[in-house]
Each structure stands twice: as C-alpha cells, then as structure tokens.
Amino acid sequence: MNLIFLESVLEMFKKYFFRLDNPFLFVIIIMFLLFFLIYIYSREIINPMKSKHERELLEKESERLKAITAYVNLSNEKERERIARELHDGIGQMITYIKLLLNEMEPEIHSNDKASTKSSKIREVLNSISKDIRSIAMGLKPKILEELGLEPAIRTLVDSISEQHKIHGSFYPFTLTNRYKPEFELNIYRIIQELLNNVAKHSKATEFTLQVFDNENNIGITLNDNGIGFDVQHALNSKEGLGLQSLYQRVQSNNGFIEISSGKNGTEVLVEIIKEENIEHN
Secondary structure (H helix, E strand, O other): OHHHHHHHHHHHHHHHHOOOOOHHHHHHHHHHHHHHHHHHHHHHHHHHHHHHHHHHHHHHHHHHHHHHHHHHHHHHHHHHHHHHHHHHHHHHHHHHHHHHHHHHHHHHHHOOHHHHHHHHHHHHHHHHHHHHHHHHHHHHOOHHHHHHOHHHHHHHHHHHHHHHHOOEEEEEEEOOOOEEOHHHHHHHHHHHHHHHHHHHHHHOOOEEEEEEEEOOOEEEEEEEEOOOOOOHHHHHOOHHHHHHHHHHHHHHHOOEEEEEEEEOOEEEEEEEEEOOOOEEEO
C-alpha cells in the first residue's frame, strides 16, 4: 500500500513539477545557477586573494624573524665585545702587573735556586694564561678582522682551530680581497667560526677543507670534512642542535642560503651570502 502511494506521489511530481510553465522549476534553476557562479567566483577570485594574503603574512613574519635574529646577533656581538674588553683591560693588565712585580723581585730571587725555579714556572704559567686570554679575546672580538679583513682573519681562525684540536685544516680563498661593511664581514666570520667549531667539537674529523669565494653577487663558502657525519634534520629539530639552528638563522637573516649534506664519509656544507650593497672599498 505504501509503495503504491509513493509511486503515485512521484508520478504527480514528475507530471506537474517538470512542466515548463511551473514557476518553482524556474526558481530552482536560477538558484542552482547562482550557487554555481558563487562557487566559480570563490575558486577564481576569493581563493587567489586568500593565498596572496597568506603569502603576505608569511613574508611579514619572515621579515619580523629576520629583524629579531639581527637584533639578537647584535646584542650578542656587543656582549662579546664587552667580555673581550674585560679580559684585555682587566685580567690582561693584572697579569702584566704580576710580571712587573716578578721583574722587581728578580735580584732577590736569583740568589735562591728554589725561588728562581718557582719564579720561572710562574712566568710560564702567566705566559700560558696570556696566550689563552688572547685566543679567547680574538674569538670574541677578532681585531685582525677589523684591521686586515676577511682573508687574514679566516686564515688565523683556521690555523688556531687546527692547532688547538689537532685537525689538519686547509684554507683556500678565491679573490677574497675586497673590504666590506664591518657588520657584513663580522657575519661572514661568525658563520665560518660556527662551521669550524662544529667540525672541531662534533665531527671527529682528522682534516677539513674550507674554501671561500668572492663571487660577483655573493660570498660563497664550502666546507668539507672526513668526520663521522650526523643526521641534519634531527639536529635541526632537537635541543642538541641549537648551534646548527643558530647558524641557519644567521645565514637566513643575511638573505643567505645554506645546504648541508652529511653521511658516514663526512659532511659537506655550502653557504651563499648575497653581497648587495655591502662592498665598502677595494
């Protein structure tokens, strides 16, 4: 009974609803067309506008992060400069004063063999401390960078790390003769310093090769070592990789590019930093 009733209702619906003179059919067709036009409009106009807005937000966020990174790096450099000055002007001068006192006491000490031996040992220790302080101060605020430029500063850094960590380091500069704005040179130096520190501390390498290119539009840096390698993505996403994360942030905040490939045969790093208007003079 129910089935017969439904069939009769459907028959009446077909007979009266799908007539050309039925106003309801016309209204439904118009509504369908409107919904279709709205759908097309949302796909062709609204979605691209939304995507453009999202891109603009991402660009603003990227610029904000670059500004924050630059501010943090500047604050760190000021703190490094303060500590280097304290080491030089404070502890360095105290050591000099102790040496002067030893010189004044030299006639009295010379007559006593035990005192003379101890005096010689004290001088050795003081000289060793002075050397360490100079090394630390140079790492904190490299004077050679300000006075002579990138190539001598990088060469000194490579030699220092090679000697300190017993790693055979080779440095090959290519047309690295221009002088740049101080903050640009310092950023290049810090990037290379962080790369070499990572090799010294974590790679267990016995040798590394550093190349720095002064190209037309950028400074190119390549670093290869024969160490044990590491998982790059894991380091970037873990608390243990803060140094690597800081390196990436420094490179990116200077409109640069960095790529690291690492495996059991060693690690290769490629960095490019755009020069833009940073050339100061030849």
